[in-house]
Amino acid sequence: MIEFLKTNYQTIGICALVMAVLIVRIVFSVRSENRNRAQKKRKQAWKDTISRCRSDGNFTLTNKEIARFSVSAMLRAFGDLNETNEREACSAIIRENSKKLIARIITRADNAEKGYFAYILSVSDLSDLAEEERADYTGFVKQLLSNNSVYCRENALKALYNLGDAKAVADAVETLSADARLHNEKLLSDGMNTFRGDRKKLAEALMERFDNYDDHSQSAVITFFTVAGFHDWDEEFKKRLERADISTDQRCDILRLILKVPSEETKKILIDVLRAKGQAEDWQTAAVAATGLADYPDDAETIDALKCGITSPAWNVRMNCAFSLVKIDPPREIFDEILCGSDAFATDALKFALNSKGSVKE
Amino acid sequence: MMAGLKTAAEIFTIYFNTFITVYLWIYTLYLLICCLGGAFSATRKRRMEALHNVIDHEYYYPISILVPAYNEEASIVQTVNNLLKLEFKRFEIVVIDDGSADNTKQCMLENFPMACELSRPIRYQIPCHPINEIYSCRIGEVLITLISKENGGCKADAVNAGINVAAYPYIINMDGDEILQQDSLRLACRALLENSNVIAVGGNIKISNDVRFRDAMPVSGGMGKNAVVNMQILEYSRGFLGTRVFQDFMNANLIISGGYGLFKKDALIAIGGYDPVSKGEDMEMTVKLQQYYRKNKLPFSLRFVPESICWTQGPASLKDLKSQRLRWHCGLIQTIIKYRSMILNPRYGIVGMFMLPYIIMYELLSPIFMVLGCISAGLSISLGDTSVISMVSAFLIYVLLGLILTAITYIDNRYCPHEKLTLGELLKVLFYGLLDAFFFRPFIALVNFTAFFRYKKITTSKWVSPVRIKVTEET
Numbered sequence: 001m002i003e004f005l006k007t008n009y010q011t012i013g014i015c016a017l018v019m020a021v022l023i024v025r026i027v028f029s030v031r032s033e034n035r036n037r038a039q040k041k042r043k044q045a046w047k048d049t050i051s052r053c054r055s056d057g058n059f060t061l062t063n064k065e066i067a068r069f070s071v072s073a074m075l076r077a078f079g080d081l082n083e084t085n086e087r088e089a090c091s092a093i094i095r096e097n098s099k100k101l102i103a104r105i106i107t108r109a110d111n112a113e114k115g116y117f118a119y120i121l122s123v124s125d126l127s128d129l130a131e132e133e134r135a136d137y138t139g140f141v142k143q144l145l146s147n148n149s150v151y152c153r154e155n156a157l158k159a160l161y162n163l164g165d166a167k168a169v170a171d172a173v174e175t176l177s178a179d180a181r182l183h184n185e186k187l188l189s190d191g192m193n194t195f196r197g198d199r200k201k202l203a204e205a206l207m208e209r210f211d212n213y214d215d216h217s218q219s220a221v222i223t224f225f226t227v228a229g230f231h232d233w234d235e236e237f238k239k240r241l242e243r244a245d246i247s248t249d250q251r252c253d254i255l256r257l258i259l260k261v262p263s264e265e266t267k268k269i270l271i272d273v274l275r276a277k278g279q280a281e282d283w284q285t286a287a288v289a290a291t292g293l294a295d296y297p298d299d300a301e302t303i304d305a306l307k308c309g310i311t312s313p314a315w316n317v318r319m320n321c322a323f324s325l326v327k328i329d330p331p332r333e334i335f336d337e338i339l340c341g342s343d344a345f346a347t348d349a350l351k352f353a354l355n356s357k358g359s360v361k362e
Numbered sequence: 363m364m365a366g367l368k369t370a371a372e373i374f375t376i377y378f379n380t381f382i383t384v385y386l387w388i389y390t391l392y393l394l395i396c397c398l399g400g401a402f403s404a405t406r407k408r409r410m411e412a413l414h415n416v417i418d419h420e421y422y423y424p425i426s427i428l429v430p431a432y433n434e435e436a437s438i439v440q441t442v443n444n445l446l447k448l449e450f451k452r453f454e455i456v457v458i459d460d461g462s463a464d465n466t467k468q469c470m471l472e473n474f475p476m477a478c479e480l481s482r483p484i485r486y487q488i489p490c491h492p493i494n495e496i497y498s499c500r501i502g503e504v505l506i507t508l509i510s511k512e513n514g515g516c517k518a519d520a521v522n523a524g525i526n527v528a529a530y531p532y533i534i535n536m537d538g539d540e541i542l543q544q545d546s547l548r549l550a551c552r553a554l555l556e557n558s559n560v561i562a563v564g565g566n567i568k569i570s571n572d573v574r575f576r577d578a579m580p581v582s583g584g585m586g587k588n589a590v591v592n593m594q595i596l597e598y599s600r601g602f603l604g605t606r607v608f609q610d611f612m613n614a615n616l617i618i619s620g621g622y623g624l625f626k627k628d629a630l631i632a633i634g635g636y637d638p639v640s641k642g643e644d645m646e647m648t649v650k651l652q653q654y655y656r657k658n659k660l661p662f663s664l665r666f667v668p669e670s671i672c673w674t675q676g677p678a679s680l681k682d683l684k685s686q687r688l689r690w691h692c693g694l695i696q697t698i699i700k701y702r703s704m705i706l707n708p709r710y711g712i713v714g715m716f717m718l719p720y721i722i723m724y725e726l727l728s729p730i731f732m733v734l735g736c737i738s739a740g741l742s743i744s745l746g747d748t749s750v751i752s753m754v755s756a757f758l759i760y761v762l763l764g765l766i767l768t769a770i771t772y773i774d775n776r777y778c779p780h781e782k783l784t785l786g787e788l789l790k791v792l793f794y795g796l797l798d799a800f801f802f803r804p805f806i807a808l809v810n811f812t813a814f815f816r817y818k819k820i821t822t823s824k825w826v827s828p829v830r831i832k833v834t835e836e837t
Contacts, residue, residue, distance in 0.1 A: 012759070023766065076412055116413035150556050151415035184555050187419060315485050348483040355481045 042077035050081075050089040059089070059096040066100045069117070070108035079120045091125040098133040102140045115152035118144055122158035127196075129163075138168045145175045153183060157191050164197030170205035173221070177214040188220035193227055203230045215247050222253040231261050238269060251285045259292030267296050271305040274317075283314035290320035294327040303330050310338060310346040318345060322353035371741050378738045379747075385731065389724060390763075397767065400607040404668075404774060417555045418548075424452040425547060425624070426528035427536065430520035431457055432513075434538035435464045437675075439473045441538055446501055447578040450547040454505040456528055457538075460520040461491075461513030466538075470508045475499045488635030490514060490522035505529075517620065518636035518643040525630055534624050535644075541570060541673040542622070544578040549670040550624045559661045561629040562651060563670070564618035566602050569595045570673035580673070585790050590683055592794045593802040594676040599771040602668060610666035614717045616652065618664065620644030622672035629662075640700075641821055642693015649701050649713075656710045684809050691813035692820040694726055729811035732804075761799045768795040 045068075053059045068074035082090040094101065105117050118141055126134070141163070144156035153176070160169050169192065176183050195202050206221045213221065222237065224230075237254045240246060255273065258266050270289040277286035290309050296302040306328070309321035325334070338350050410416065427445055431438050438457065445455050459467045470476065476497035484493055491514040498507045511523050521535050532554075536542065550563045572586030585592045609615045618625075620643060630636075630647075633654045640646040648664065655662035677683040698705075698721070705722070707714040742748045772791050813820070 072409070072413065079414070112410055112413045112415050115415045119414040149415065151410065151417065154417055155414065182558055184417075184558065187417070187555060190419065319483075345483075348481070351481040352479075352483055355479070 039073065039077060039080070042074055043081055045074070046078055046081050047086070050086060050093075053089070053093070059092040061093060061097050061100070063100075066097065066104050069101055069104050070113065072113055072116075075109075075113055075116055075120075079116060082120055082124060087125060090120075094121070094124055094126070095129055095133060098136040102136055106140065106143070111147055111149045111152050114144055114147070115149060115155045118152065118155035118159040122155060122162045124162070126163060134163060134165065138163055138165050142168060142172060142175065145172050145181075146179060150183070153181065154187060154191075157183070157188070158194075161191055161195045164195065166195070166197055166202040166205040169195065169202055170209045173206065173217050174209050174212050177212065177217045180214070182216060185216055185220045185223065188217065189223035189227065192220070192224040199228055200230070203228070203232070207233055207236075215250055219247075219250050219253045222250065222257055226253070226257040226260060229260070231257070234258050234261065238265070241269065241273075248282050248284050252288045255285060255288040255292065259288075259295070262295045267293070267299070267302065270296075271301060274305050274309045274321075278309045278312040278314070278317050278321075283312065283317050286312065287314065287316040287320050290317055290324055294324035297328045298330070303328065303334060307334065307338065310349060311343045318349045319353070322346075322349035325350065326353040368745070372745060372747075375738050375742045375745065375747060378734060379742065382731065382735055382738070385723070392720070392724075393767070396605045396608040397770075399611055400605075401774075403607050403611065407669075417552050419555060422451045422548065422551050423532045423554055424530035425450070425454075425532045425534055425551075426524070426530040426627075427453055427455050427534045427542070428521055428524035428528065429455065429457045429536055429538055430460060430517050430524065431462065431466050431538035432460045432517070432520070433462045433464045433466060435462070435466045435469050437539040438466055439469050441540060442470070442474070442506065444541045444575070444578045446504060447544055448542060448547055449544045452503075452530075453547065454507065454529055456507045456509065456524045458509045458511065458520040458524045460511060460517075460523075467508065467510055471497065474501065474506055474508075476506070476508055484526055486526050487631045488522045488525060490519050490526060490635075490638075493523055493527070496527065514638060516638050516640075516643070518640060519638040521643075522635040522638070525627060525635055528627060531627050532624060533627050533630070534622070535620060536622050536672060537620070537674060539675045540621060541575060541578055543580070543671040543673065546622075546670045546672060547624075550667050553665040553667050557663055557665075560663045560665050561626045561655070562618050562648070562664045563624040564606070564615060564664070564666045565622040565624070565670040565672050566668040567598060567619050567621045567672050567674055569598055569676040571675055571678060573673065575673075584787065585794065588678055589794065589797060590680055591676050591678055592790075593798045594683070596768050596772060596791070596794055596798055597802070598676075599774075600768060606666045607668065609717070610664075612712050612717075613663055614652075614712045615664040615666055616648055616713065616717050616721060617645045618648045618666075621674050622670075637700075639821075640693055640696050641689050642697055645693060646697045646700065649697055649704070649718075652713045653701060653704055653710065656713065680805075687806055687809045688813050688816060688820055691726075691729075691810040692817050694721075695813065695817055696821060698722060698726055729807045730814070732807045733811055761796070764799050765792060765795040768798065 049061070049065055053061075069078070078090065101117075105114055109117065121137060121141065126137075129137070138160065141156045141159045144152050147153055147156070157169075157172060160172055173188070176188075192202065192206075193199075203225060206224070210218060210221065225233070234257065238258060241251060241254055255270070259270060270292045273289040274286050274293065277283055277289075280286070286309065290306065293302050293306055303325070306321045306325045309317050310325065312318050312321070325338075335350065335354070338346055341347065429438070429441060429445075434441075442455055442457065457470060459470070476499045479496045479498055482496050482498075484496075491512040493509055493511045495510040496507060497510070498505060500506070507527060509523055509527055511520070514520060514523075517537075524535075525533060534542075534547070546565060550565055553560050553563045569591060571588065571591045573580045573583035575581065585595060606615065623644065629651060633647075633650050636643045637646050637650070651662070651664065654660075677686050698718070701718070704710045704714045705718045710718075739748075739753055743750055743753060769788070769791050
């Protein structure tokens, strides 16, 4: 055995190292089971602070209490309490201590903690925040937008939506564009819909900076307008469709926005797009236009365009034209013409749409 | 003559022992890095989750769940019913009956109000055997589609048919006997929201044989009485939480399990879908994705999300297990042969330079090295080069190492984290860990060794479905 130890000391050494690592891992796993108990104690510490503040009638924290915000577990306990019936008191703490809190978080907290503080701001009641404090927090949160962590950026955006400063959100989108940080488009557009301030003002602020945004952020803004039902800038977007330098995705988003408000002009645009792109390789806009035309019933021009679109080589254009035609429900001869025509693909698409009558797919 | 043989044996043992020492050293170091990386990543994720550094959003990517089924009459209805319990906004279920010889199709038609869609056009974007009939119905918001097609002889062909019919831009490929945990899609989709370059997400697969479920969530269970199943539980824990987390970190994932994988449909179509000839279609698909995206210098990311869980039935008998592993190892051989041009090719980055050579040395050829190792150990002892005690000591260290690793990954990957870890459960893990080292792993290695000799027969055989049992559900 001793001989073995002497000759294999390197192997034994590395095995011992591996075992040590593994044992530490077990200890960590077991330790995590006791975390709940410790968390209760931390929450109690915050509750004691809140009681003291209530009895003093003042929610200004001591330096020692402020220091708790840069300790993960204590910050988490505060956040947990903020989502219980102590929310009002927690919001008061946030309101009364803005400068100290920001200074502490900026200098002492890591990315995850900064992100969590932004999350706390996003779920707090900040409706009666004074202008100065609001500006402090807005400035702090805007700094987080340059953070490498996608979670930190998302929480920062959520905080901005909750703070309700339209200009700050417009700036934030510009910052993300300038840094070429691809923040998920759907997160951006849906986030804007949760904006706590005046959404109309937000839309105006976004439009002011629209040209400074990257293609991706512009699409998010257009989607926000579509969902929120803002059509004040439809004319601008219609003109935008004529530009050659915008992406197919953005064209589709613009079409989805303008087709919400049926008009002769919109109909003409949709028909032009369907005719121009129905047979092209970049057929995506034609597929959207085909769906939109379902809102223009009993119109010979529309039916002609759809009849043409149903022979498109692109599957989605064909199917959408078929579903729109069925929704429009033109005279039976139109269907017969397609069903008895020479294009078997068009016939198949129309047969399927007729059988599933009632649902239009995009 | 004898002297010549003795010299040859001595030369063999010297060279082979040196080789195997280096081989095991590299393996140990890799294991150490993976374990450290996995532990670091798990701890970091827990902290991030606790500090709300996650992306949870009401909007989710629409997903088509493809359930290829061949002779799955015992489990298919339960599988679909469990999928209907998924906590997800927009998805459809596409069951592909691959010409089953049993009543898979009838079971679906009897249990769901399906209507035949005679006129539904099919967009054949990737090749598959002809689709005969399509049925569909809507349960609540969820569209269920049943595809009845000619038997293609493999799961890959059935999945390809499903891709052709799927309506949504993302697809999930799973098996006909599995339970997707209620929150699995929501958690898998986080990876898509975090990074727009993600083209595929692999989930964590766990063995469901002795687990009780309520609304597609595990409520109790873990290790049962079947030793074969218990050892697979330990094996899956080790495999998924060790190396895959590390591979994920390096964007070098070479296998997104056929049991549960989320893919961008366009990416699958771009590479021509699953290879119907392959016996390990999941690995083949993942390597093909790596090859395509790296060769064309396209931005991509293949993610592994251990929190997104799918429950599968492990083979309950040695016979079923043997046939499963033979198929897996033959699939591995096929894939390595097919993508041999990627090996040590700098064009494919870490996959070509490290992951593929690693898989060849430590997965493909390991059964051969194990057999040669046993021969070499026997020769070394008989030639007096080493003592039995040294050999046994080294083996015991190896067993102990494996045992601790097994225990840790099991604790980390416990089935019902809300249940307290009991001493009895821990002792059970250690007992089966020992059994795993002395019996299970040598058995699997031997099975994999025979795969080299049965390669031709297995790669030309059709897919078979192992015996299925109904999963226990609480109401």
